[in-house]
Amino acid sequence: MRIGLDVMGGDFAPQATVAGAVLALKELSPDDKIVLFGDEKQIKEQLYANNSSADDFEIVHTTEVIDMHDKPVKAFAAKKDSSISVGFEYLKEKKIDSFSSAGSTGVMLAGTIFSVGVMEGILRPCLAALIPKEQGGLTVLVDVGVNPDAKPEVLCQFGLLGSNYAKCALKINTPKVGLLNIGEEAEKGNAQSQAAHTLMKDEKACCFVGNVEPIEIFKSNVDVVVCDGFVGNLIMKNIEALARVFGKRGLVDDYVSRFNYEIYGGLPLLGANGVVIIGHGISNHKAIKTMILQSKNIYNSHITEKLRELLNN
């Protein structure tokens, strides 16, 4: 498999990204190739610093970098020779099998839409996180950051994408889908969640169980929790923050330590016509390594093809 990595994306790039790629390489098979997109000189310097050789990787030299202050759509169109733009070009032309980045999620979304595109009928792809449940198992939380603004019909579709992802990735036959809200009653919440509730109630293609409060993310009554990318990203970061705060006080066990972002590394963009993985901006080398290995898992489990098939039915 050919695994694409944006070396320039993330708060600690290119140090953390190259170091992560070096670590990942040790756990991949000889058939796998990591394709690094970024400034060749910097990549080689970092490979040298990590006692690794450029011969072990494929380097695609790019001259531009899209940073966190750039407007996503504009930057993607304007910076044609950025690591993200070139990476998506490679993904579109099937010169790589997956593309991962810890850079701007907005740019990754724009890149996806303008290169490989989204699956037929999908309004907006979404980022899916897997949150460990208290009693074992995982909850799919969608969207966790790609769509800070999401219309009710988009939220409703996140339910569908999340439900099908739970079928493919978690092998749950009939995933129960809940809408994240400040109360269980249908009329609770803001205008967006009230409208989404009405749409989701009538959506035959997924098993909607109603509004759920945050505690349900950690329980077994629901398999998929839907929210927009603004709320989802805040919830994720709040969970990570508390796990860190508690951890620093020595309050940690196997369960709590699973809330560390290093463990999940990167998250798949559901609805994209290709394997697109987005990592945390603060990704260190361990998180980047996990993101690379995860992109292989996701590619090998054919989630993109399965999702497309399920959506067509």
Add this chain to the structure above:
Amino acid sequence: MRIGLDVMGGDFAPQATVAGAVLALKELSPDDKIVLFGDEKQIKEQLYANNSSADDFEIVHTTEVIDMHDKPVKAFAAKKDSSISVGFEYLKEKKIDSFSSAGSTGVMLAGTIFSVGVMEGILRPCLAALIPKEQGGLTVLVDVGVNPDAKPEVLCQFGLLGSNYAKCALKINTPKVGLLNIGEEAEKGNAQSQAAHTLMKDEKACCFVGNVEPIEIFKSNVDVVVCDGFVGNLIMKNIEALARVFGKRGLVDDYVSRFNYEIYGGLPLLGANGVVIIGHGISNHKAIKTMILQSKNIYNSHITEKLRELLNN
């Protein structure tokens, strides 16, 4: 002082509310009187069950109940003899000094607006939570549930209310105000937070430090964190949920146990022209007791008057 309590509000009313009032009475001074608003027969039954006498309280009999499914503004206007409507009437006529309820926050907001009203120039009052910081001290989180939809100018004003509340309640001279967001950069977030950021940056009356991510709620870089009532309520409930999940695993210490809602009981509605306290819907008798005692503290600390004075300057 005359402390008003809506006996019919909350998931466990009237059992928990009356039991909480009985507990609170033991810690109040002989000059204090708890005024109970609700169904007299039920109140008396509960007082009897708690080995307490109706003589120790003042009971204002009401015949209607506003429940969680009622539309706030409509219900408040239609159910004139509900415990909340009559309670607010008493507050307006200064027959009580504070009014507390664990009932619908939407109805409490409507009740405030249509009875005592809001302070001059205030668009919407907001509910302020005090979140314990890791290194000691508290962070004011506003709004945590009264305004699930808040326009940018309303968010900007929450900063002002929160800042002045931090001055009064936490004795911080120049509170640092942050906007809760999914990234530190000004252009991050949804359309609402981007617009709010622009307004807050230009607001001279409070010290805006920019966007803050959830981890900052627990740190010392900021004193006030602003968000709308939908996000704030989810964040609060997410914190409580994790504290409970971790607590059940035996991961608990003095700091973590402070994230229990029973400890803060009720929260003040900032910007209301009177002492209005709103409790958690799931309030048990301990939380109700705390809410009642807190209403006395807030009344005695003259926060309403001080806030009004600060806003006029």
